[in-house]
Amino acid sequence: MGKIRRLSDDLANQIAAGEVVERPASVVKELLENALDAGATRVRVDVEQGGVVLVRVADDGEGMGEEDARLSVERHATSKLHTIEDLARIATFGFRGEALPSIASVSRLTLTTRARGTPAGFEIALDGGGAPRARPAGCAEGTIVEVKELFFNVPARRKFLKSTATESAHVGEVVMLAALGRPDVTFTLARDGKVSREYLRAASHDERVRQVFADEVLQECRGERGPMRILAFLSAPERARAGAVALHVFVNGRPVENRQLARAVAQAYGSVLEPGRYPVGAVYLELPAAEVDVNVHPQKSEVRFQDARAVHDAVTRELYPALAKVFALPAFGPASRPWDRQQGLSSPPSSPSSPLSPHGYVDPGAPASGYPDSTPLAPSILPPTLFDGAGFYRRLTFLAQARATYLVCEGDDGLYILDQHAAAERVTFDRLRRAFASRTVAMQRLLVPEMVDLSPAEIAAIEGAPDELAALGLEARAVGPTRVAVHGVPQVLHRASPARLLRDVVAEVTRAAGRPFGGAMDLVLATMACHGSIRAGDAVSPDEARALLAALDGVDFAGHCPHGRPVVTRLSFGELEQRVGRS
Ligand SMILES: Nc1ncnc2c1ncn2[C@@H]1O[C@H](COP(=O)(O)OP(=O)(O)OP(=O)(O)O)[C@@H](O)[C@H]1O
Ligand SMILES: [Mg+2]
Missing domain, CATH: 3.30.230.10 (Ribosomal Protein S5; domain 2)
Structure with a gap:
């Protein structure tokens, strides 16, 4: 007598359930996907105690006849795929034919269904797998699956379930994701008998996204x-x-x-x-x-x-x-x-689509992005875009500088207040970035080199990358084990302190080395831009303010400083009128 024995169907299902069914939310996910695959336009999810006591999913999809209903809870039974070729063009959520039997093997499952256009429905019931009990049942067209006492026969899994609130939150997330994926379907989620979320059928992704x-x-x-x-x-x-x-x-x-x-x-x-x-x-x-x-x-x-x-x-x-x-x-x-x-600001720009290259979607004309590269000083930067800011900032009328920090401007619809440092930083950053991308960062040589004390590791980073530093418009040479001389700085940053600039750049670059993904160069340039720009506390003349506004129009992400802070805030005349009681 050999030692190998075939697993019973129930045991095989329970093992498979370990992968598919982690918690009540996974049951909800599988049942929702089945409902959507069945062409449902409305789906209602009911959970009790986070789904641990009960998960019920009711849909108005195509339903099943008696034979299909019996088969649906059997392992490897599916209507969604018949050949391996089908897998390559699968358009349904399901295809493995294992969700229902897996769930049934670790719960008490009842499936009630009536195929569209047929007079009668059926009910299939299983307790922790086993043989299904079938009987005729009165029900509407569509399918209702009830899953009670999840993991009642697998105490080890039951122990891993979290609090009702946590399980319930996971269920909410699954329903929300399904709703985001399918704006054309109405989803209702009820917790312990009370409707907690309802996503009504939406006309577009935009509308559904706003509901969510x-x-x-x-x-x-x-x-x-x-x-x-x-x-x-x-x-x-x-x-x-x-x-x-x-x-x-x-x-x-x-x-x-x-x-x-x-x-x-x-x-x-x-x-x-x-x-x-x-x-x-x-x-x-x-x-x-x-x-x-x-x-x-x-x-x-x-x-x-x-x-x-x-x-x-x-x-x-x-x-x-x-x-x-x-x-x-x-x-x-x-x-x-x-x-x-x-203002036409939410209309998407038309981006030219390039023909599919032999490797996939790589635009043959585009420079290598280097984004996935995490080497310090790699030119991981996007090509400058041809963004034209539609003259928005230029149309603002500069009124005054406040607290030597803010530029107060008047627009058609309200007052706009710019953070002068954030705005200037964005402009400098953009100039640096474009120059860097085209390898034309102009360097200004210093008459008297400036000495900077750094750690040996930082000095090593500088010595290891003279060309990369030059590409940034920086020239620095070691003059001792812990000291470098700065000979040149980028022209746009001539107001900056060379020592502080170099220190920050080196710090950013060494920090970037351990980063798992690129974009490092943008951060280095952002750090540099911070140095060369008008600061809070600097006096700004009306001419300078107007030049800054004009420059913002030609800049990507002009509404945000390179570190993501908003550059401008608005007080609309409507809000103003409300405050002074005019409206
Ligand atoms: N709500 C439903 N309405 C109509 N038919 C359903 C419904 N749920 C399941 N079925 C039928 O039962 C079959 C088995 O469902 P099950 O979820 O076990 O497998 P699947 O969806 O085919 O694949 P997967 O295991 O990847 O989910 C489905 O292929 C489908 O034909
Ligand atoms: Mg399925």
């Missing part, structure tokens, strides 16, 4: 590269969060967890987002099914791209000009929406 992110002002951006399409709704940089918790990425309608994609989105903000910070919002990528592998993980929350680098690169490059344009002014809050439109 009611408290955020998100700007719409679009891009296209080869056969890939990008639609994004993203927050201003100052609303960014540490970690990608509030940035939801969808690939062909499927919510995915993909760090690199989230980073590609964050990198499209250039320097205005610090590393590790991510905007709030939703990003939808559409690309041919054959270029995406969804069969990576049983929960299907991961995808693999045929050419991941090309996809990430396209996301960053396509979103950059769109974001630079929409954030030429910071978002002033929901009240500013109609005004934004009037």
Whole structure:
């Protein structure tokens, strides 16, 4: 008698459930996906005690006949795929034929269903797997799946469940993601008998995104590269969060967890987002099914791209000009929406799409981005864009400088107050960045070299990269084990202290070396820009103020300093009138 024995179906299902069913929210996710695959237009999710006691998902989809209903809870039974070729063009959420049997094996499951256009329904019930009990049942067209006492027969898994509040929050997140993915479907979530969220059928992604992110002002951006399409709704940089918790990425309608994609989105903000910070919002990528592998993980929350680098690169490059344009002014809050439109600031720029290169989406004409490179001083910078700020800043009338810090200006619809340092920094940064990208940062030689004391490691960093420093418009040579002489600084930064400039650049560069992803150069340039610009406390003449306003019009992300702070704030005449009681 050999030692190998075939697992029983129930045991095999329970083992599979370990991968698919982690917690009540995973049950909700699988049942929601089944409902959507069945063509539902309305889905209602009910949970009791965070879903631990009960998860019920009811849909108005196509339903099932008796034989299908019986088969649906059997392992490897699916209507969504029949050949391996089907997998390459799969358009449904499900295809593995294992969600229902897995869930059934670790809970008490009842499925009630009636196929569209048929007179009668059926009910299938299982307790921790086993043989299904079937009987006729009266019900509406569509399907209701009830999952009670999750993990009642797997105490080890039950122990891992968190508090009701935590499980309930996970359920809320899953429903929200499904709603973001499918604006055309109405989703209702009820907790312990009370409706807690309702996303009514929306006409567009834009409308659904606004239902979901009611408290955020998100700007719409679009891009296209080869056969890939990008639609994004993203927050201003100052609303960014540490970690990608509030940035939801969808690939062909499927919510995915993909760090690199989230980073590609964050990198499209250039320097205005610090590393590790991510905007709030939703990003939808559409690309041919054959270029995406969804069969990576049983929960299907991961995808693999045929050419991941090309996809990430396209996301960053396509979103950059769109974001630079929409954030030429910071978002002033929901009240500013109609005004934004009037200015044409929320209309996405048309970006020329390039033919698909043999490697994927790489634009053959574009310079190598170097973004994924983390080597210090690598030219990881985006090409300058041809953004024309539509003359917005130039049209403001400069009124006065306040507190030697703010420039007070009058616009058509209100008063605009600029932070003079932030504004000047943005302009200097943009000039430096363009010059750096075209390798034309002009250097001003110092008559008398300035001595700077640094650590041996910092000196080594400088000695190891003379060409890179020259590209930044800096020249420095070691004159001792802990001392360098600065011989030249970038011309645009002639007002800066060479010693402080060099120290900060070297600090930024050494810090960048350990960073897992690029964008380092933008931060170095941002640090440099900070030095050469008008500061708070500097007197600014009306001519200088007007020149600064004019310069802002030619600049990407003019509404934000290179570190992401807003440059300008507005007090609309409407608000002003309200305050003084005129309206
Ligand atoms: N709500 C529903 N309405 C109509 N048919 C359904 C519904 N839920 C499941 N089915 C049918 O039952 C089958 C099995 O569902 P199950 O979730 O187990 O597998 P799947 O969706 O095919 O693949 P996966 O395991 O990847 O989710 C489906 O292929 C579908 O035909
Ligand atoms: Mg399924």
